[in-house]
Amino acid sequence: MKRIVFVSGKGGTGKSTVAASLSLLVENKMLADCDVDAPDLDILLKGAHANQEDFYSAAVAEIDPALCTLCGKCAKTCRFGAVNVRFEIDPTNCEGCGACVRACPEGAISMHDVKTGETYVDSTERGTFAHARLSIGEEASGKLVTAVKRRMEATANGEVWALIDGSPGIGCAVIASIAGADAAVAVCEPTVSGLSDLMRVLDTAAHFGIPAFACINKYDLNMEMTSRIEELCRGRGVPVLARLPFDPDVMKALQGHMTPVEAGLSAFTNEIRAMWEKLAAELDRRQSERR
Ligand code: SF4
Ligand code: SF4
Numbered sequence: 283m284k285r286i287v288f289v290s291g292k293g294g295t296g297k298s299t300v301a302a303s304l305s306l307l308v309e310n311k312m313l314a315d316c317d318v319d320a321p322d323l324d325i326l327l328k329g330a331h332a333n334q335e336d337f338y339s340a341a342v343a344e345i346d347p348a349l350c351t352l353c354g355k356c357a358k359t360c361r362f363g364a365v366n367v368r369f370e371i372d373p374t375n376c377e378g379c380g381a382c383v384r385a386c387p388e389g390a391i392s393m394h395d396v397k398t399g400e401t402y403v404d405s406t407e408r409g410t411f412a413h414a415r416l417s418i419g420e421e422a423s424g425k426l427v428t429a430v431k432r433r434m435e436a437t438a439n440g441e442v443w444a445l446i447d448g449s450p451g452i453g454c455a456v457i458a459s460i461a462g463a464d465a466a467v468a469v470c471e472p473t474v475s476g477l478s479d480l481m482r483v484l485d486t487a488a489h490f491g492i493p494a495f496a497c498i499n500k501y502d503l504n505m506e507m508t509s510r511i512e513e514l515c516r517g518r519g520v521p522v523l524a525r526l527p528f529d530p531d532v533m534k535a536l537q538g539h540m541t542p543v544e545a546g547l548s549a550f551t552n553e554i555r556a557m558w559e560k561l562a563a564e565l566d567r568r569q570s571e572r573r
Contacts (some may be wrong), residue, residue: 283312284565287463289448289456289487290470291479293320296499297469299532301447302326303541303554305408311443313406314434315413316427316459318399323447325539329404329411335433337414338395339425341378343371349390356382356391374419387538399426401433410437424458431458452486465565466492467523471499472507480511484520493568494520495561500526521564524557527548 298315302323305313315323315447343364345356350369357365357523359382364375373396383391398420404411412434414426427449434444448466460466465478467486471478480496487494496515501508508525515522527549535545542550 283438283444284464285444285446285462286465286467286561287316287446287448287460288467289451289460289483290468291452291476291483293317293450295450295469295471295479296478297450297467298322298326298447299536299541300467300469300497300499300526300554300557301445303543303551304445304558305539306543307551307555307558308443308445310441311409311445312434312438312441313409313411314444314446315411316430316455317447317449318414318416318423318426318455319421319449321413321415323411324402324413326536326541327404327406327408327411328539329406330572331402332405332566335401335402336364336397337399337426337429339398339403339423340396340420341393342373342376342396343378343380343391343392345369345371346392349388350386351390353387354413355387359385368439385404391563398423401426401429403433403437409441410434410439412437415488426455427455427458428461431462451462452482453480456483456486457490460487460490460492463492465495466563467495467497467561468520469497469499470511472501472504472511474507477507477511477514481514484515493565495508495564496520496522497524497526497557498522499526500528503528521560523560524553526553541568 288301290297295416315321362377399416412430414430449455449561470476532542
């Protein structure tokens with residue numbers, strides 16, 4: 283199975299729209315939404331939860347009042363102010379560092395795993411789809427992204443492609459998104475910050491040795507910037523797979539929970555289809571060169 287991850291320097295560039303559109307055009311694939319901070323692919327894929335699992339990642343400290351002698355050493359040790367004056371731990375402030383466990387002379391403190399989210403594997407008309415939801419107040423983590431990918435892989439049944447909507451940015455969740463991918467497609471917009479974000483994402487992919495490609499969304503809003511992006515991509519040997527036109531009907535389609543493909547937006551659909559053909563051909567070409 284070839285794993286293609288769609289990434290961007292920040293949210294809102296259109297990578298989920300691209301991934302969801304391809305879910306209608308690519309045969310024999312699995313899908314995953316690794317943008318665990320702001321998942322939205324499920325809205326467009328309209329699947330039914332086939333399987334849900336709790337996800338535990340953070341650990342928080344807990345004091346056993348029966349053993350506590352109120353010596354105060356834990357409160358003095360905690361640098362996060364998580365131990366209050368009654369020597370109780372506020373789990374929302376606890377960073378799980380474990381320093382208080384070592385400081386307590388009575389062995390009254392222990393660490394406990396806490397649920398930070400849920401992972402799902404859905405059955406959809408477009409293929410098996412793995413995704414996650416963070417619990418309220420929790421932060422996106424590379425561990426949760428990895429859990430989503432593992433759950434997708436565990437249900438693989440001879441599919442040829444995995445289309446993965448990755449996390450935006452260049453942090454831990456993004457690194458987990460692109461780990462093991464056969465290609466990263468960076469979706470950007472033609473703005474100064476879009477260009478800067480794209481370069482950071484391409485640097486991240488290059489650092490981890492993931493073949494990178496670019497896709498310029500709303501390219502016609504700033505032709506000068508689009509040319510600059512193409513020039514910089516050329517200089518880095520990064521193929522620009524697609525220029526997607528700005529079309530206010532794309533937003534209207536998304537507001538109606540439809541991809542531009544379902545909404546019959548032909549210019550967008552044709553460009554996405556051509557983009558996929560270029561990507562598949564390029565991956566084939568690179569694979570045969572390695573043989
Ligand atoms: S260090 Fe241990 S014994 Fe002392 S106040 Fe904290 S929990 Fe209680
Ligand atoms: S685990 Fe760390 S952050 Fe949490 S209460 Fe103990 S010292 Fe404070």
